[in-house]
Amino acid sequence: MLYFLAKALCNLVIWRQLVSAFASEK
Numbered sequence: 001m002l003y004f005l006a007k008a009l010c011n012l013v014i015w016r017q018l019v020s021a022f023a024s025e026k
Helices: 002-025
Strands: none
Touching: none
């Protein structure tokens, strides 16, 4: 369970970075 939460948190951080990078390109 803890591993799943940690993985989900990492994915959320990565997605936020991808979205912010994509938004800054436009």
